[in-house]
Amino acid sequence: MRETKRKANTTTLGDKGTPETGGSLLTGVSLPAAAIFEAPLAHNLAWMQRFAASHGAYLAPHGKTTMTPALFQRQLEAGAWGITLATAPQCRAAFAAGVQRLLMANQLIGEANMAIVAGLIEAGAEVYCVVDSTANVEALGRHFAAAGQTLNVLVELGVPGGRTGCRTLEQVLGVAHSVAAQPALRMAGMEGYEGVVHGTDPVPAIRDYAAQLIACAQRLDQDGLLAVEAPIITASGSAWYDLIAEAFDAAELRGRFVPVLRPGCYVVHDHGLYREAQRGVLTRRPDLHEGLLPALEVFAQVQSLPEPGLAIIALGKRDIGFDQLPEPLRRYREGGNAKDLLSVAGWKVTKLMDQHAFIALPEGAGDVRIGDIVAFGASHPCLTFDKWRQLCLVNEGLDVVEQMQTSF
CATH class of the missing domain: 2.40.37.20 (D-serine dehydratase-like domain)
Incomplete structure (x- = not known):
């Protein structure tokens, strides 16, 4: 205790x-x-961990929210699969605080940042990053081959008008094939972020995006492009995690994939943006009660x-x-x-x-x-x-x- x-x-x-x-x-x-x-902190840690488990998903909270090692440790002790970060220096800070599994939900760009990640891998960290272009894949392949290491990568699916990520299945497959051609890279699954999906009625659009993400992951599997025994499929910010969890659960991905949710703000919640988002979650899911x-x-x-x-x-x-x-x-x-x-x-x-x-x-x-x-x-x-x-x-x-x- x-x-x-x-x-x-x-x-x-x-x-x-x-x-x-x-x-x-x-x-x-x-x-x-x-x-x-x-008391609210303890409640939130347990609540989100139960939510993820109830959908057969794992939790990798986004650490950029707090960048507070004491909270990382509480999240891991509550059952988190790993911690998500946005940058190589954030990964280094989390690893220094004892986090072994690091999911960098971002492109790893620049030799200096690649050197940071190579140092983490050498020190024993399990690191994942995302890719969405052949140019980035080739740069990563050269760097980690020279380091004598293997880097786990996830292909990112984006949305038109959004930020990073492939826009189509064809682009996803093209990037995945370029990963397969790099001996120093290991194709470990699919990554996405539904928070960039907007519109007057975002719920159907987010469900469509989740379905597209799942279809891309399954296609990579069908084409033999996944190089790990338990590939990852991951999405979910702090506003629409219920829709992503339901989509992963309904697709029955657990037999082949490791479904990973990445909300970060839940740990302390707020009195504004995410309070409003939580009202939407509880409207869609009244069975979740207190929230x-x-x-x-x-x-x-x-x-x-x-x-x-x-x-x-x-x-x-x-x-x-x-x-x-x-x-x-x-x-x-x-x-x-x-x-x-x-x-x-x-x-x-x-x-x-x-x-x-x-x-x-x-x-x-x-x-x-x-x-x-x-x-x-x-x-x-x-x-x-x-x-x-x-x-x-x-x-x-x-x-x-x-x-x-x-x-x-």
């Missing part, structure tokens, strides 16, 4: 959001601070009350994601008790600067004081994690039980 309290990591000069004179977000922690709540819970918040203090109806919070774009404006959730007195909540009803963030948030206060908000502590929810957790060298893991009482370092 996991101990609740872990040894705090050593901080470096200049780190923000660290315990200074105490171990509570309400006293002694330098604010603003990013906080992850223990994911937001676990990430940023705490900051009222800095100024310069005029009636306006509060300035010491929180800005350097502290919290801003593709949607942050949402005030709760308020506390500095030095107070976590159970003593103050109202933020009617509070609205109207503008965010580098290190200031403008709050429009409702009439009657006369109890607001300089130094009050406000918890904010954010949209798209990736864009909040990357603003922190470390985050505080906290319990319900807002006590810091662990400091989690990031590796961006």
Whole structure:
């Protein structure tokens, strides 16, 4: 059983959001601070692992969301098959933190990046990357042949108007044949990402994309182009994972393929983009009941009350994601008790600067004081994690039980 309290990591000069004179977000922690709540985190880890298992799929959470080794370890301990990354340096950081199986859901481009991956393979890592062009295949083949290594590659299927990936079955087969001609490369399966499928009614389009991905993987198998005993088929971001899991399950891929889902934001969820996406999942799948819970918040203090109806919070774009404006959730007195909540009803963030948030206060908000502590929810957790060298893991009482370092 996991101990609740872990040894705090050593901080470096200049780190923000660290315990200074105490171990509570309400006293002694330098604010603003990013906080992850223990109970929702544990719920989300178990929930998504159960979901994947219920569809006969494996989970390789996208590590770029958090780049937090302590969370990688929790995901692996919960049963994750591996960790997905986006770049070679991210793979290196994850491997240094003890992750052995690395799925780089991106093209491996450039000699320097190839050298990083070659070093990981030499050190014992199991690495996969994706390819979508003969030019990239040939460059990889030359590099890893010179290194005396074999690299696992997945052909990527994209969508017209999207980003990377082959657009047609014919292109998929062409790239796969070029892989087969490279002794240093091993064709290990198919990869896709449905998050680039858009439209006024995306659900049918995503189902069509999943069917196309499955058909491409099965065609590679029929043509004898898969060079591993248990090839991978993988897709799924954090918005449409239910549709991908259902498609993989319905196609009964488990007898031949290893179906791998790659959501990343689920681990802390959010109060914006993915909260809305989760509502769609639960509408499609009411049997999933509670769903994911937001676990990430940023705490900051009222800095100024310069005029009636306006509060300035010491929180800005350097502290919290801003593709949607942050949402005030709760308020506390500095030095107070976590159970003593103050109202933020009617509070609205109207503008965010580098290190200031403008709050429009409702009439009657006369109890607001300089130094009050406000918890904010954010949209798209990736864009909040990357603003922190470390985050505080906290319990319900807002006590810091662990400091989690990031590796961006």
